[in-house]
Amino acid sequence: MRVALLCPDMSNDSTERIVAHLRAWIAAAPAGARLPSSRALTRELGVSPVTVQKAMHQLNALGLIETRPGVGTFVRAGRPPSPVDFGWQTGALGTPRVRIPSLSSTQQVVSPDAIALHSGYPTRELLPTKLVQTAIARAARSASAAARSPAGGLPELQTWFANELAGATLAGAPPVTGRDVIILPGSQSGLSSIFRAVVGPGQPLAIESPTYWGAIVAAAQAGVVLVPIPTGSDGPNPETVDDVLRRSGARAFYAQPTFANPTGAQWSPERSRAILDIVRNRRAFLIEDDWAHDLGIDADPAPIATHDTEGHVIYLRSLTKSVSPALRVAAVIARGPVRDRIFTDLAAETMYVSGLLQTAALEVVSQPSWRAHLKRLRMELRTRRDFLAESVAEHVPQAHIENVPAGGLNLWLRLPQATDLARLSRDTAAHNVFIAAGDEWFPAEAASPHIRLNFSGPEPERYPEAARAIGVALTAQGC
């Protein structure tokens, strides 16, 4: 090991620098390694013998070396690894180009005995676990487990997604085909790629407010400028949509028209038609995130994409929430040049999606028992939703349920204007009840405090207990 390699720029004769460089040498050397002689160091580093001596003294004091008189100087065995200062990285990296919010509180991992109303994912009992396990085992034996799948996805799965949408498409509208479908490793990648490819950094994107926090995070990462459109239990006002698109010049509007997260809103057919017309007249895109397609309770999904005759709708559909979070498979469906833009970005980002996951997901949704599962899920979600809403009505008189949603997994509660949400979350957590503070769903300010309660977690029988804890914590705030 030659010291010189570590010190090519050793012109400044300062003890500190010699010490720093010898520390790096020592850190890389095995315990017991012999240091070059003082004479060699003097020569190789081009410094005075006094400087070398001072440096050795310091290294000895740091416990990094030991000198055996008449033998030499050695790297000390059993020395503790020195803590590393990574400060130089901050200088090298500079200020981040975009500020991406840190992960959502909905992703917080809580103890098993907690009442988890904060998470966005259904508990195991609501998933078709047996069906998924069988499908995975079968997929593992198929050729897909050892092969690279095409960049756009397995053709059979592309066709399945296309048929699902085409089956609902109005007669006369050109039907979607498998070629219009791009398979994704989860819908989050789709959001990122769509925002990059269709909007681009520095450009405006209209977005519902409140809306899914993951979309807000993906937009920040893509560097797009969010333009909020207020939405309520009926969806956004078409005139506002038109006004925002006109004033901002946004070429795309991200929305969840079916059982929106967090509001639960489902747009009426008239409103859907009106907003699609506005988007069309503005020569813009509607990014329709149909996240809750399988999660209807009192209503069925009616994707706006089925009315799209001219390629204005970019449709996003995920299986993660209804099939399994382990089978992360989603699809984006788009037609025309915009499909190619999104595809190119996605291919550069993900190359391809595991054929195992695609084969297993297709196997699940092709089984007759998948339909039976969705029917049971619907009944179970209805019971849970109603029980949670009743528990809230009884124990949280301060909360206003804006909309008992016809589908999805969440209740969205408006709280008194003076509510301190951070304190509320802390206080309920102290009683082992976890809720999601509403702020994360707002791209800008929240006009009023909200919380989101998910009714697909474990132990629904504890909803009254959870509601009581929320009510008590609100009362303690004087609400």
Place this chain on the structure above:
Amino acid sequence: MRVALLCPDMSNDSTERIVAHLRAWIAAAPAGARLPSSRALTRELGVSPVTVQKAMHQLNALGLIETRPGVGTFVRAGRPPSPVDFGWQTGALGTPRVRIPSLSSTQQVVSPDAIALHSGYPTRELLPTKLVQTAIARAARSASAAARSPAGGLPELQTWFANELAGATLAGAPPVTGRDVIILPGSQSGLSSIFRAVVGPGQPLAIESPTYWGAIVAAAQAGVVLVPIPTGSDGPNPETVDDVLRRSGARAFYAQPTFANPTGAQWSPERSRAILDIVRNRRAFLIEDDWAHDLGIDADPAPIATHDTEGHVIYLRSLTKSVSPALRVAAVIARGPVRDRIFTDLAAETMYVSGLLQTAALEVVSQPSWRAHLKRLRMELRTRRDFLAESVAEHVPQAHIENVPAGGLNLWLRLPQATDLARLSRDTAAHNVFIAAGDEWFPAEAASPHIRLNFSGPEPERYPEAARAIGVALTAQGC
């Protein structure tokens, strides 16, 4: 269905516009639907009866409607879906911000009887298929198959990756821990996120030339400016690295120091040390893509990351090529603030990686038979590499093998300067032999024509046949 919603902007009294809007209405209507009466249309659209009559005439001529006298006008059944013009999208999208190269020719799907030397993925026989199938079946029964996994990855898998690197780390250097590891859905996502988070759009990134085409694609997508550093069978010249970093101001250097794709180069320990010193002195990052960690033939990998004491190396390690393309799992290992930057970008992009894939991958690499498989793979790759090199030497006298690689999956052949690579690929493909033209591995111009031949595809016994086809095609070009 009200027509008015479709025509909010119907002030211009032109037949063409009425026709266009009625066509949209008809496209969205079921066959047999009754059109509003001419009187109603006149009133609702605010146009003259003559205009409505003219429009109806055109729609009739187009076969879209039929009039039953005295009854009404109806949407014609069985009309063909009209071809859609998506031209408006190009106007809405504008010119792409970045030009991302389309997918590589290495991803071309060829017929099963072809000799496929173009692909980058090992054939099924070289993969531990039984081991993978068993691991997937076992993982499917585990809790991970129904649960969301943490954003950074499953802790056990993070620890496995950390231990692999820490086991080789020099004593004294602070060992990598699981917390430094971020699990990825394939290394391509890692490249994209690293380039975005560490370099950023418009900023320079030093890169070996030639190098992995997927890195070039990811760099284009991230909008970074590539600064090529020529590399050969020993890796790049350290002085050139220093010079390029100094002149370009690049804060990062992407390289494959171990069995580089496509050259097969492995940097000597001296060169590795020298380049790490240069990177450190320039306060830059070395993005070490250890893609062939499991693919050593005559040599073992010696990651430069094991010498890194101050967080200068961002280390990328994938299991896709050695375990299974269906178990897309990779890891990026980085320490300090740069780890957090990459993590934030990745979390916004992928949210989390399927727990099923992570559990199955960990299961595979934890089995004793995994080590046994790697030993067999090494022998098999040696046989194939040597047989392909001999076949080329015998049948392609025009080609120069710059380096018989000590690992990896590829031979990199230099061809006579006058070679027309596109023609060569076409001519060999006509004889069912698929090769990869070298251009895709160059971030800028290729100084001379090369082809890459992969020796991990099916049917190695046909190498002489393939080599003959290449030799004949070169001769036909007068080379």
